[in-house]
Amino acid sequence: MNTVQALICLCTPVPAGYRSPDLQQPCPDRDSLPALCTRSGGATPVLSRHQPVFLLDRWKNYWIRGVLSLAMISGFFLIICMGPIALLLIVMTIQIKCFEEIITIGYRVYRSYDLPWFRTLSWYFLICVNYFFYGETLADYFGALVQREEPLQFLARYHRFISFALYLAGFCMFVLSLVKKHYRLQFYMFAWTHVTLLIVVTQSHLVIQNLFEGMIWFIVPISIVICNDIMAYLFGFFFGRTPLIKLSPKKTWEGFIGGFFSTVVFGFLLAYLLSQFQYFVCPVGFNSETNGFTVECEPSDIFVMQEYAVPAVVNMYPFQIHSIFLSSFASLIGPFGGFFASGFKRAFKIKDFANTIPGHGGIMDRFDCQYLMATFTHVYIASFIRGPNPSKLLQQLLLLQPEQQLSIFHTLQYHLREGNILPPAAE
Template identity: 40%
Template sequence: MQRENSFNHPSSPSARLRHRRRSNEGIVEDLKSNGSHLLVNDRNKYKSMLIRAYSSVWMIGGFALVIYLGHLYIMAMVVVIQIFMARELFNLLRRTHEDRQLPGFRSLNWYFFFTAMFFVYGRLLSQRLVNTVTTDKVLYQLVSSLVKYQMAICYFLYIAGFMWFILTLKKKMYKYQFGQYAWTHMILIVVFTQSSFTVANIFEGIFWFLLPATLIVINDIAAYFFGFFFGRTPLIKISPKKTWEGFIGASVTTIISAFMLANIMGRFSWLTCPRKDLSTGWLHCDPGPMFTPEFFTLPGWIPTWFPWKDVTILRVQWHAICLGLFASIIAPFGGFFASGFKRAFKIKDFGDSIPGHGGITDRMDCQMVMAVFSYIYHQSFVVSQSITVESIIDQVLMNLTFEEQQLLFTKLGQMLQDRLFLQ
């Protein structure tokens, strides 16, 4: 019996030390298996939080300045972000030894990137470019021709790049070269095309860019802090620091923020007015029913000490709730995808350009998913699908030459005169 007790409860100092070591090792293993990487168990979490906070303040300040400057500056910011993202992703699969044997091969990646940029932005901004140069006849005809043949130009640019790639194929390097070719196209489709929807949202009104982007930021910050202070339950294996507490807390915060921010942002014409050209002047427009305040009287069961008896709600606030739901529940899966992607390549971050955050791509994973949804939602549920005078004029300016437009104007005037005469 004594032997059994001495075996189960070591009495010698060395035995107790070995017993504690074994116990600690067991605890460490249990923590690792149960998500020891949660922020609540991270010893360096406060230092990490401060670095992340400083970077966030600088980013938010710069972002606010760009928003104030207007549509073109926001678009320029998006283009810069896309270039940095492409750079980070291009570097991910590059091998220095192989690249040295293929001079000029890196330039081919960027050639395809800028060809795709010319195609996508040409399609998105063609009408606004035409509207900008309508006062200059020569420039208008030049731009109209460029818009008309833009797709053909982009196609032949791509074919030239395709031929360039074929001519650079080198023996014993085929696998690496075709891998880079496929990787470049994946970047263009998954990253560049998705993020380009952001520009479309900008010109529909900064509101439709700013609110979704802000909701992603709020959701990210709220998830970080709720997980930081309350996180205990791991959410998903591919992203060990994500917790259910952070996910739920961030979801509630994001949805409430969406409803409140829509009411604030929706009252500024600078944010709500669409930009029909590429000018930088101040905007004034009819807000329309979507941004017109509606008064609601609060029910009688509201306590008497509550300072407001009625509230004003914009119709767009109900749409904002849908954006908030998507930003808090579905958009984070863009981040989970990026986490799994990084694990597949055994890297911590896509880059190190933002202290405490990683690379640009690390910050834009959820934003890309949100940008596509915002554009589709706006076109499907917000924009009126009926034919308007503005849409007809846009088609006339885009598809008819200056002489054809003059002929249309003359014939339309004659038709209206005949109709008035018959009345």
């Protein structure tokens, strides 16, 4: 049986012994045929009057991916309605799962070496780094809450020293765990853990900081990455002809370009929609009177409708302009986070980080671009958006001694009178 005949038998759902008009001899058992009918293997499937199996499997996989994608998007909107604390908890959960998936890859590769304390120390360092980052965030954004609770005051005052002491304990445990025959491998896995912490935990912390600046800085970046992923996939599926990069053979220029324009339009419209609601644009704060978190404020200028001449006069929110830059990054640079992850998986000869989500792989497979996007958003806010925050300044002032507070009060009073903002002092 030649290659063409083998393809007809392999690629069509016919039983062994079946004789098709296209064949000169009956089909043998399918398992005895070579794996030729694959899209990635370079062979062109031969079609007969029967529906090819690979097409059925392909569409089945697309349906699974599509249904689960809709379920995840619906869950995302549900969590948004639950408020910033629910978002904080889900980010931490995703972070822990991503860390576990990457660490597990290293553990499986070198499990036969029986490295002492590797997994225990990896999780210990995760706890230490999370304590450092989230403790800083709590003290920075919720000073009023910290000031009310005596234990929190102590932890906030000595937070960095406690964090360093915890890390130092883990460092000493690692040194004590060194075994002569595994020195190099143990240091390799020590570096593996720390690079994973840098990629996952540090960038998850930036996601949380973006969230506390206003949920719009959390929702828009995540949504445009999801949009770009979906639209690039659809454009590539229907129009893709030109390969984009060897690391991801399924990526095409048609999908890349189609995803870019779709994402810019989607981001612009989403920014317009969310900019209308205080719930999304206000920074997350703590209300001492209600003992709860609040998202109420006077919206900043970038969330106030303004007129622009382009060349006709149009009304839009300044944040819509910022959304164009965010969408451009998500479309042009964001995919390189996915390419980086593809290279990593190829290096370890694995298809996905895990099998957590059917048709999608692991959690890290879905968030490889999100972490890069979160870092860019944080840098963008710090460089072009964020100004002095009166709430944070007030929190810092309340931490000072009474004499220091009086000194600042008199200095501020003097400058306000010099600027004719306050009336001159009575003689």
